[in-house]
Amino acid sequence: MADGKAGGGRPTIYDVAREAGVSPSTVSRALSNPGRVNAVTAERVAEVAARLGYRANALARALPSGRTDTLALFVSDITNPHFFGVIRGAEHQARAAGCTLIVGDTQESPEVEARNIERLGPSVDGFVIAASRMSDEEIVKLAAGHRLTLISRQSGDVPSVIVDHAEGTRQIVEHLASLGHRSIVFLAGPPRSWVGARRWESLAAAAERHGISARRIGPFPPTMAGGAAAADAALGTGATAAVAHNDLLAIGVLRRCAERNVSVPGELSVVGYDDIFGADFCSPPLTTLAGKYEESGRTAVDMLLAMRDRDGTRPPRRRVVLPSHLAIRRSTGPAPR
Amino acid sequence: MADGKAGGGRPTIYDVAREAGVSPSTVSRALSNPGRVNAVTAERVAEVAARLGYRANALARALPSGRTDTLALFVSDITNPHFFGVIRGAEHQARAAGCTLIVGDTQESPEVEARNIERLGPSVDGFVIAASRMSDEEIVKLAAGHRLTLISRQSGDVPSVIVDHAEGTRQIVEHLASLGHRSIVFLAGPPRSWVGARRWESLAAAAERHGISARRIGPFPPTMAGGAAAADAALGTGATAAVAHNDLLAIGVLRRCAERNVSVPGELSVVGYDDIFGADFCSPPLTTLAGKYEESGRTAVDMLLAMRDRDGTRPPRRRVVLPSHLAIRRSTGPAPR
DNA sequence: GTGAAAGCGCTAACAC
DNA sequence: GTGTTAGCGCTTTCAC
Numbered sequence: 001m002a003d004g005k006a007g008g009g010r011p012t013i014y015d016v017a018r019e020a021g022v023s024p025s026t027v028s029r030a031l032s033n034p035g036r037v038n039a040v041t042a043e044r045v046a047e048v049a050a051r052l053g054y055r056a057n058a059l060a061r062a063l064p065s066g067r068t069d070t071l072a073l074f075v076s077d078i079t080n081p082h083f084f085g086v087i088r089g090a091e092h093q094a095r096a097a098g099c100t101l102i103v104g105d106t107q108e109s110p111e112v113e114a115r116n117i118e119r120l121g122p123s124v125d126g127f128v129i130a131a132s133r134m135s136d137e138e139i140v141k142l143a144a145g146h147r148l149t150l151i152s153r154q155s156g157d158v159p160s161v162i163v164d165h166a167e168g169t170r171q172i173v174e175h176l177a178s179l180g181h182r183s184i185v186f187l188a189g190p191p192r193s194w195v196g197a198r199r200w201e202s203l204a205a206a207a208e209r210h211g212i213s214a215r216r217i218g219p220f221p222p223t224m225a226g227g228a229a230a231a232d233a234a235l236g237t238g239a240t241a242a243v244a245h246n247d248l249l250a251i252g253v254l255r256r257c258a259e260r261n262v263s264v265p266g267e268l269s270v271v272g273y274d275d276i277f278g279a280d281f282c283s284p285p286l287t288t289l290a291g292k293y294e295e296s297g298r299t300a301v302d303m304l305l306a307m308r309d310r311d312g313t314r315p316p317r318r319r320v321v322l323p324s325h326l327a328i329r330r331s332t333g334p335a336p337r
Numbered sequence: 338m339a340d341g342k343a344g345g346g347r348p349t350i351y352d353v354a355r356e357a358g359v360s361p362s363t364v365s366r367a368l369s370n371p372g373r374v375n376a377v378t379a380e381r382v383a384e385v386a387a388r389l390g391y392r393a394n395a396l397a398r399a400l401p402s403g404r405t406d407t408l409a410l411f412v413s414d415i416t417n418p419h420f421f422g423v424i425r426g427a428e429h430q431a432r433a434a435g436c437t438l439i440v441g442d443t444q445e446s447p448e449v450e451a452r453n454i455e456r457l458g459p460s461v462d463g464f465v466i467a468a469s470r471m472s473d474e475e476i477v478k479l480a481a482g483h484r485l486t487l488i489s490r491q492s493g494d495v496p497s498v499i500v501d502h503a504e505g506t507r508q509i510v511e512h513l514a515s516l517g518h519r520s521i522v523f524l525a526g527p528p529r530s531w532v533g534a535r536r537w538e539s540l541a542a543a544a545e546r547h548g549i550s551a552r553r554i555g556p557f558p559p560t561m562a563g564g565a566a567a568a569d570a571a572l573g574t575g576a577t578a579a580v581a582h583n584d585l586l587a588i589g590v591l592r593r594c595a596e597r598n599v600s601v602p603g604e605l606s607v608v609g610y611d612d613i614f615g616a617d618f619c620s621p622p623l624t625t626l627a628g629k630y631e632e633s634g635r636t637a638v639d640m641l642l643a644m645r646d647r648d649g650t651r652p653p654r655r656r657v658v659l660p661s662h663l664a665i666r667r668s669t670g671p672a673p674r
Numbered sequence: 675g676t677g678a679a680a681g682c683g684c685t686a687a688c689a690c
Numbered sequence: 691g692t693g694t695t696a697g698c699g700c701t702t703t704c705a706c
Contacts, residue, residue: 009482010459012699023677028701038675057459059405060699062396064682078425081418081614088415091442100457103440105428120437122347122394122683145346255618277418278615281592349683360693365685375691397683401698459699 011052020048031056062123070100071304072124073297074113076131076190078105080222080248081276082293086130086151089297097305099125108190110134117142126304128297129153133192147307149300153194154319159307161299161320163291165195168324169202172243172271172289175326177210180335181241181269187230187253188218189245196245199273203243215239220249227252228259235262240269240335247272247279247288254282254331265333275327284330291324348389357385368393395437399460407437408641409461410634411450413468413527415442417559417585418613419630423467423488426634434642436462445527447471454479463641465634466490470529484644486637490531491656496644498636498657500628502532505661506539509580509608509626512663514547517672518578518606524567524590525555526582533582536610540580552576557586564589572599577606577672584609584616584625591619591668602670612664621667628661 013027020027022041030037030045037045048054062068073090075083087103094101102124106112110133117127126147132139132155140156142148150160176184186203189196200216207214217233220226222245231253234242244250250272257264264270264284272279275290299320350364357364359378367374367382374382385391399405410427412420424440431438439461443449447470454464463484469476469492476492479485487497513521523540526533537553544551554570557563559582568590571579581587587609594601601607601621609616612627636657 014699024700025678025702026676028699029676032701036675041675055455055458057699058456059396059399059460060682061701062682063400063684063699064701066682068396078428079421081421084416084418084421087440088442091415091440100439100460101441102437103424103428104438105425118392119395121392123396123437251618278618281588281615281619283618283620351683361683362685362694363692365683366692369685373691378691394683397698398685399698400683400700401685403698 010057011054012057013054016045016049016052016054019052020045066122067308068123068125069098070102070124071126071128071301072102072104072116072120073128073301074104074106074116074130074132076106076108076133077222078103080246081278082246082248082274083130084277085293086297089294089299090128090301091297093298093301097301099305106133108133108192110138110192114138114142117146117148121146125308128300128304130297130300131193131195133190147304149303149307151296151300155194157318159300159303159318161296161303161322162195163293163296163322164324165198165289166202168289168291168326169199170206171326173203173206173210173212175287175328175332176241176243176269176271177212179269179333180337182212182335183237183239184212184214184241184243185234185237185239186214186216186218187220187234187242187244187249188216189220189222189249191219193222193245195273199243199245213239218245220245222246222249224248224252224255227254228256231256231260231262235260235268240267241271241332242268243271245273247274247276247286250286250288250331251278251282254284254286258283264331267336269332269335271332279327280329287329287332288327289324290327292322296322347394348391349394350391353382353386353389353391356389357382403459404645405460405462406435407439407461408463408465408638409439409441409453409457410465411441411443411453411467411469413443413445413470414559415440417583418615419583419585419611420467421614422630423634426631426636427465427638428634430635430638434638436642443470445470445529447475447529451475451479454483454485458483462645465637465641467634467637468530468532470527484641486640486644488633488637492531494655496637496640496655498633498640498659499532500630500633500659501661502535502626503539505626505628505663506536507543508663510540510543510547510549512624512665512669513578513580513606513608514549516606516670517674519549519672520574520576521549521551521578521580522571522574522576523551523553523555524557524571524579524581524586525553526557526559526586528556530559530582532610536580536582550576555582557582559583559586561585561589561592564591565593568593568597568599572597572605577604578608578669579605580608582610584611584613584623587623587625587668588615588619591621591623595620601668604673606669606672608669616664617666624666624669625664626661627664629659633659
């Protein structure tokens, strides 16, 4: 704060140039492209810059170059611990590449996603959208005008990284089948969730192969609060096992069951997705499909950077699929008879 | 992605100006200061802008004006669920004010904090630093050159918002005393944590008033992993109650106790700070000092915006202290005899 | 290898 | 009211 504008009094390349007895353009070169300048000149410029405490103005640099060294990450709900890992991974990788990361919450809204992208367009080098709620058409359209990578979503040939759902969900069903369950209920999350749709598809397919009945109920808000309604509805179906859209919902189910004195897994087995913070210490600890979400954040940023750095050229990898594994804990057990 | 630079082909005010038959400056005015322009001109400009899909380039706008409509929030560890609330509150308030929020992880490092501020300086309208690890001198120095507000930290007359610790900690001690505990151990967190120091001070003072013995051990990393060592050390002291630096550490202690078959609260009562996600469903659910951290995020952003908007003038409030309250759950119980 | 000059897209005096 | 003219601080041809 202090007085007046924030950048006040900051030395510019002109100050450095005058002090070093060279032209501003030489300072610019010396600082960002030391190779293209006489070694001793470069040295002197660097020395003067350091002495004056010169720091490049990222804004001014970005305007002519079009390069901001800033990346944006949007998540559908910043409240969901699931995204911690994603954010952390992205933040880490962005910083490693010398970039600043902007994190935004799109609040489950495709409109907010689109608006943010339009608004931030020139201010960032690209976007990572996690769990986008936009339609495929919207995504493909935006991807034509902006660098874009997707997490937990596949759409056209937009570069994406997801965690395996098919094989993982098959493992869930097998696990449940081996415990004697014959009737599973899937607790659906947001209607626009791409992973939600995939999870249900995989579940239905796997259940069919095992001759197990599977039905879907919902949608429920993918929150702990949503878990109460989901639990009540699940209990009403007579199913012996519930597979929730995600861990937040699953933990909500656990709480509701405890309130209603329904034994888990005695009367109902519960499975979640994501293995979020808390899944291993809730009670009972939750059986859940774990994925490397931190890595998904890192990978999505990597792909974005690759797109930027070899512009025009296609990035090396598109459609990355990370492995998942079933973390079996105490919320699943033998089916009641 | 597509072809070439990200901003490519975006219409500028020049395009709008030509199409609307006015000068660029009129477009600029019409769009950002409609009052200072003829009503029908303004209307026409707006119409053309909409038709062309014109969107202001935030970067270009920020350079001459010095105003970026972007705020930065730094947290000491983006992994700690405690900051979810802070981030959410800040993000919400920033968006409500039409600002973009940059979220950064400073990894418990005062150097990273300082460097980020220097680097981002001209690119943002101000900084919110949560749980700063910098020294008072550094903070005050930086606050002279940048707009800055603090969360969970007080330093000089830099605007800050904290959650009450004195009264809250007194309540913890009273709660413990009423359960018959006569010996408390405080599990310290990061040495540079300002709140950590305040919590221990308050605890020691309150314990003394109650004639209870209190000692401090540590420091421990403020993570669940750190809780294992903390639990072992705490158990070695013979204290009947442990007050942890924060909930992450406290939940780690709970887990370690479970592993070692130490009954909580039968043999050891455990108290945390922050009431993070998970504190109410770990086992046993954690007694903890809850605070309105989401509100702290909102308030810090508000103060920052106030500083920016009435520049030079002092902001209305400095040193906000939000109330805390003790959430008593099952991790505390009568002292063993 | 280095300097001069022309912008990047926008805002903000300053004239008219 | 509206247009003209300078920049904001930097990068980047283009000459020399």
